[in-house]
Amino acid sequence: MRRPTQQFVFQHVYEMASMVEECLENEGSLIEVDWDDSEVIQGLASFSKISLLHRYVYAMIAVEHRREYRKNADLYEEGPESIGRVERLLQSYDIPFLPYKKYRPPIPVDEATTREEYSFHQWFLSQEAEFEWLWERLTEEVFHILFGNRSFLLRFNQAVAKYIQSDRVMIPETLLDAAKCFRRVYLPSWVKDAVYFRDHGRCTLCQVDLSGLLSTDRVDHFDHIVPLALHGINDPCNIQLLCERCNLKKGDRTAVTGTRYSPWWTQ
Numbered sequence: 001m002r003r004p005t006q007q008f009v010f011q012h013v014y015e016m017a018s019m020v021e022e023c024l025e026n027e028g029s030l031i032e033v034d035w036d037d038s039e040v041i042q043g044l045a046s047f048s049k050i051s052l053l054h055r056y057v058y059a060m061i062a063v064e065h066r067r068e069y070r071k072n073a074d075l076y077e078e079g080p081e082s083i084g085r086v087e088r089l090l091q092s093y094d095i096p097f098l099p100y101k102k103y104r105p106p107i108p109v110d111e112a113t114t115r116e117e118y119s120f121h122q123w124f125l126s127q128e129a130e131f132e133w134l135w136e137r138l139t140e141e142v143f144h145i146l147f148g149n150r151s152f153l154l155r156f157n158q159a160v161a162k163y164i165q166s167d168r169v170m171i172p173e174t175l176l177d178a179a180k181c182f183r184r185v186y187l188p189s190w191v192k193d194a195v196y197f198r199d200h201g202r203c204t205l206c207q208v209d210l211s212g213l214l215s216t217d218r219v220d221h222f223d224h225i226v227p228l229a230l231h232g233i234n235d236p237c238n239i240q241l242l243c244e245r246c247n248l249k250k251g252d253r254t255a256v257t258g259t260r261y262s263p264w265w266t267q
């Protein structure tokens with residue numbers, strides 16, 4: 001993945017975040033993540049900045065777009081509006097591309113093959129790298145939305161834990177403990193900062209203020225939403241902020257999060 005940009009466009013991103021949420025209803029959709037990539041497995045064991053959620057979102061966007069473009073191979077004939085929508089999406093993310101109207105197939109075609117050669121799908125395949133760039137940009141923005149949604153993160157991590165337990169993922173023994181769960185590792189400060197920022201310095205279960213601005217006896221705990229003992233992962237998306245009391249109560253056998261969010265202002 002390229003270095004993420006901080007210029008967000010938010011074109012169709014909420015729509016895509018909903019699509020990703022729907023995909024998760026089928027835990028089998030996790031098969032689209034490239035589990036054979038050793039960086040993916042290493043990331044689950046020790047907090048990668050390219051989180052598993054990034055990888056899942058990218059895979060779902062890519063699958064959905066490829067399906068759309070394949071299904072609509074004759075899209076241009078069916079409706080120029082649809083193709084205009086795709087081109088506007090590329091434009092809004094400043095991704096250079098060859099407009100469909102200017103696209104010509106690489107080899108001369110006779111009358112019989114013209115329709116197919118000029119199809120939308122061919123046009124898409126001729127600049128797949130540009131589309132992959134678009135999907136990366138969309139992934140960053142969809143991640144931005146979904147990382148803030150702890151209910152989704154709970155469901156995501158539960159699905160991942162179930163998937164990992166199904167033996168469909170090969171994990172080196174060195175990364176696991178005796179119970180075949182990921183070992184506890186040092187939590188990087190960038191994860192703590194992100195989670196503290198997202199959870200507004202409050203315990204996500206009882207909402208007590210942990211900022212330490214007014215009281216010095218509050219202790220913050222960074223908790224695995226799905227505990228390591230339940231096959232949770234060491235990923236930024238599986239961490240939440242809790243107070244000491246709630247963390248002790250939750251223990252290492254419960255997967256739970258809070259659904260209360262701080263309003264921008266109170267009534």
Ligand SMILES: [Zn+2]
Nearest residue numbers: 203206243246
């Ligand atoms: Zn609490």
